[in-house]
Amino acid sequence: MSDKKEPKSIERRRFLRSGMQMALAVSLGGVAGVSLLKSTSKDLVWQIDPFKCVQCGRCADECVMTPSAVKCVHAYDLCGYCDLCGGYLKPDANARTTAAENQLCPTAAIKRQYIEEPYFEYVIDESLCIGCAKCVAGCTSFGNGSLHLQVRHDRCKNCNDCSIARVCPAEAFQRVPADTPYLIKGGFTKGGNSEDKLKKG
Amino acid sequence: MEKNIKYILWSTGTVLLILFFWWLMKDPTSQFAESIPGADNRGADSTSVGPPVKIGENFQVFGTSTSNLKGTWTRFRGADFDNIVKNSLPLKNSWAGNDPEIKWSVELGEGHAGPSIYEGKVYVMDYDETKREDALRCFSLEDGKELWRRSYNVSLKRNHGMSRTVPAVNADFILTIGPRCHVMCVKRETGDLVWGLDMVQQYQTEVPLWFTGQCPMIDGNKAILAPGGTSVMIAVDMATGKVLWETPNPGGIKMSHSSIMPWTLNGKKMYVYSAVGAVIGVSAEGADEGKILWQSTAWNHAVVAPAPVCFPDGKVFLTAGYGAGSMMIKVTPSGSEYKVDVLKQYLPKEGMACEQQTPVIWEGKMLAIEPKDAGPLRNQLICVDPSDVTKVIWTSGKDGRFGLGPYLIADNKMFVLSDDGTLTMIKPDGKKYIQLAQKKLFDGQDAWAPMALADGFLLLRDAKKMYCVKVN
Numbered sequence: 001m002s003d004k005k006e007p008k009s010i011e012r013r014r015f016l017r018s019g020m021q022m023a024l025a026v027s028l029g030g031v032a033g034v035s036l037l038k039s040t041s042k043d044l045v046w047q048i049d050p051f052k053c054v055q056c057g058r059c060a061d062e063c064v065m066t067p068s069a070v071k072c073v074h075a076y077d078l079c080g081y082c083d084l085c086g087g088y089l090k091p092d093a094n095a096r097t098t099a100a101e102n103q104l105c106p107t108a109a110i111k112r113q114y115i116e117e118p119y120f121e122y123v124i125d126e127s128l129c130i131g132c133a134k135c136v137a138g139c140t141s142f143g144n145g146s147l148h149l150q151v152r153h154d155r156c157k158n159c160n161d162c163s164i165a166r167v168c169p170a171e172a173f174q175r176v177p178a179d180t181p182y183l184i185k186g187g188f189t190k191g192g193n194s195e196d197k198l199k200k201g
Numbered sequence: 202m203e204k205n206i207k208y209i210l211w212s213t214g215t216v217l218l219i220l221f222f223w224w225l226m227k228d229p230t231s232q233f234a235e236s237i238p239g240a241d242n243r244g245a246d247s248t249s250v251g252p253p254v255k256i257g258e259n260f261q262v263f264g265t266s267t268s269n270l271k272g273t274w275t276r277f278r279g280a281d282f283d284n285i286v287k288n289s290l291p292l293k294n295s296w297a298g299n300d301p302e303i304k305w306s307v308e309l310g311e312g313h314a315g316p317s318i319y320e321g322k323v324y325v326m327d328y329d330e331t332k333r334e335d336a337l338r339c340f341s342l343e344d345g346k347e348l349w350r351r352s353y354n355v356s357l358k359r360n361h362g363m364s365r366t367v368p369a370v371n372a373d374f375i376l377t378i379g380p381r382c383h384v385m386c387v388k389r390e391t392g393d394l395v396w397g398l399d400m401v402q403q404y405q406t407e408v409p410l411w412f413t414g415q416c417p418m419i420d421g422n423k424a425i426l427a428p429g430g431t432s433v434m435i436a437v438d439m440a441t442g443k444v445l446w447e448t449p450n451p452g453g454i455k456m457s458h459s460s461i462m463p464w465t466l467n468g469k470k471m472y473v474y475s476a477v478g479a480v481i482g483v484s485a486e487g488a489d490e491g492k493i494l495w496q497s498t499a500w501n502h503a504v505v506a507p508a509p510v511c512f513p514d515g516k517v518f519l520t521a522g523y524g525a526g527s528m529m530i531k532v533t534p535s536g537s538e539y540k541v542d543v544l545k546q547y548l549p550k551e552g553m554a555c556e557q558q559t560p561v562i563w564e565g566k567m568l569a570i571e572p573k574d575a576g577p578l579r580n581q582l583i584c585v586d587p588s589d590v591t592k593v594i595w596t597s598g599k600d601g602r603f604g605l606g607p608y609l610i611a612d613n614k615m616f617v618l619s620d621d622g623t624l625t626m627i628k629p630d631g632k633k634y635i636q637l638a639q640k641k642l643f644d645g646q647d648a649w650a651p652m653a654l655a656d657g658f659l660l661l662r663d664a665k666k667m668y669c670v671k672v673n
Contacts, residue, residue, distance in 0.1 A: 080360075080361055082360075082361070082410075082411075083410060084410050084503065084504065084523070086523060086524075090524075091523055091524020091525070091574075092502055092503060092523070092524055092525055093503070095238070096503075097238035097239070097241075097243075098236055098237065098238055098239065098240035098241045099236060099237055099238045100235070100236035100237075103236060108234075108236050111240075112240070112241040113241055113242065114241050114242045114243045114244055116244070117244065117245075117358070118358065118360050118410075119358075120241060137574075140573065141524075141572070141573040141574040142522070142523050142524075142573070142574070
């Protein structure tokens, strides 16, 4: 009995287990490698310079994605938290309320919340935003310009031949390094260099 | 077999019928959320209630100053309400080297309140965030030394600046309005308190967005104020604080950021106010003093900052920012009544419009800086003829954008201050834009306050600092 060999089935189990462990290690290593490669590569992605954007509205219409991969983002540190917000309310709105007829956004993608007198906070619901820039135009004209457009890279297909960039009248679309894919106002200033660009969206 | 086919047909038909009714009954908008008022959970204005404000309760003296200067800039838009310095000293035609030199500067609380000047003294309505008080501050025009300060405690929260009104001053008195509509009258020489008036308490005034912008008016021995609330306009005796007349406000007109302008039409003196809800003309003399002579609710915008520009022929130019645009009305006397006709109404892209400053009239032409929503003309200085305010005669061009900054004219020169602290000197002209000189004086932020000029000293400020510049 003592000479009896270990059952083959156990060896197979070990083999399978170690094989799976190796496969997992290889896949994790691969993901890490790809991530590392991506973060250090010279790959470029499209982004909008918010200081060049003229809020023409073409980002909503020209993007190959539906709805557009261009979304409004909010630089909270620039916001005035106004009751009469030019990015939220239509010009000469009947009242400063959340009623549909007073809202500038055609999809009600901006949520407004009272903080304390006289401040209101404005939050973008990206699932509703179509990138039309109506709010950006209002905020730029009458406010601090805290609302601005950015290409969201969790949605963008990064077409080599971006259909919005081709028609952008202000040449606001530009290629930026993939590891610093956003030009968020506040961190990114007018004429700012790449060091000013924020890595996070 | 035939029975099975029948069974299948009946079953299919029944299923289709059920599906049809389901489709018919289904509300495709059931997932929609209504955008209705109140979703922002707006609270009550907790800062409007609090302990009564003791207007003018504090006084500090820091020094004395004697001056031989005789120049004055007595109120918002100057003595004649036209933003033009009369009898100015000769000013430099061009700038070289250090010109124009900053003589002094002082720190102020965040705001857009402009100064007034009277014989070597500068008066500014300020807000001290540390002490939480409105403060009328008096400085020496020649060296910027603070001489005295009359203040009172009032709680404010920052809201795109706090102070934004220009004191009115004459030989005897200084009249101020604070951010929360507190009116204060003090003696000019000594700073002694004469009287105070809380327009929120007395007239149920609704404090405008971003605080009070109305600059007070002194007309002879009367303070003329537009509280809105229960009285659209009032007159107060400067010496005693006694209310002389009150104009009822059945239409619920509200206080705007605009200021009252005097006007004489067909020999009748009146006060014109571009309020929130309407533009009104109130009698300024005679048996009907304090009565509304005419009004038009066709002019009704949520935010109105520029003052009305009144012409001798009965036309009144009205303009406002935030997308409102402009309107030209014609007021025509008709017996004892007045008729108001809207001659023209347009958006900012279609003609002269202003967001904060008031157009200036020079040799029959109107000059003003366009707002940001004026399309290609945004922030440019433009010139129009009052006969057609939508036809632009000239612009400062796309390289000549000035933000929302103020402007005034002295010695045939127009001074324009950009948001960022750049001062531009222009030769005002009815035919073309002529730039004489330009210099960035300081790293400014929101330099929107009206300027003041007397004795060759030009006073200008950004959000937090006031500067005195020598331009002669």
